[in-house]
Amino acid sequence: MEDLKILVVDDESRMRKLVKDFLNKDGYIVVEAEDGQQALDIFYQDKDIALIILDVMMPKRDGWEVCREIRENSKVPIIMLTAKAEERDELLGFELGVDEYISKPFSPKILAARVSAILRRTNQTSNNDVLEIDGIIINKVAHSVSVDGKEIDLSYKEFELLTYFFENKGVALSREKILNNVWNYDYFGDARTIDTHVKKLRGKLGAKGDKIKTIWGMGYKFGE
Structure with missing residues (x-):
């Protein structure tokens, strides 16, 4: 999984650093964005993004807006982070094409494990392709x-x-x-x-x- 690039989008710098540190340990390259608009700018500029970890509540453009626009152009795996744990929010995420949905607070180890599982399946090959x-x-x-x-x-x-x-x-x-x-x-x-x-x-x-x-x-x- 080395050298795969992950975009972490969260307006809290401490949260970005926490996630980045755990992903770096697993050999991933982490790119950060502090708001929804910056996330979209980076996504359109960098064609090597393998996965996006996306917070819901952000300034300028929230996670739902970002997810909706990205899904119009790409099938890149998206993990949504949110402080809300209501069922309707989770269902909205899946309707927009979210691949995983994690409510805050969460274990960084669990997040890293889900990232690895998604990327392993996304990039796997077999004799029965x-x-x-x-x-x-x-x-x-x-x-x-x-x-x-x-x-x-x-x-x-x-x-x-x-x-x-x-x-x-x-x-x-x-x-x-x-x-x-x-x-x-x-x-x-x-x-x-x-x-x-x-x-x-x-x-x-x-x-x-x-x-x-x-x-x-x-x-x-x-x-x-």
Whole structure:
């Protein structure tokens, strides 16, 4: 993971330093921004940003505005930091394409672990880089998905969720198991987050969305 560049956006210098110190220990290059406008300026100037850690409450332009604009131009992974822990804020973040959502106060070690997990999956390669089931094609290297030849736009987490379903075709998956494997063991959010992502994923898959079957009282299964 060495030399990967992370943009840390927070109007509190002490918070930026805390996050930067932990990420530097893991070998990442950290670029800092103290407000939303500066974050966007840096993002457009530097094409090597691998991940963004973005605070919500900031001067000039808040985190929601920044996230919304970045998502219009890029699928770069975004971790949102916020002092609010209300469900509607978390759901808004996922609707805007946020990949992880962490409420303050948080453990810097946990944040660093999530950063590593996201970047590891984003940059991983394998011998099975292209998966296909009934006209749905996943390209892990390009991080793209197409349905019957037409590419569809998925967020990072939607992509990871669909890939996990592909790799476990026909297997009944509990919400807890999906959380552990797609959101990682250190995710402390509500399991209903999965239902929100599945609903959006089904919609984007169109008629093929019916392949994601609901197992009432348990979770989901991907198959015929």
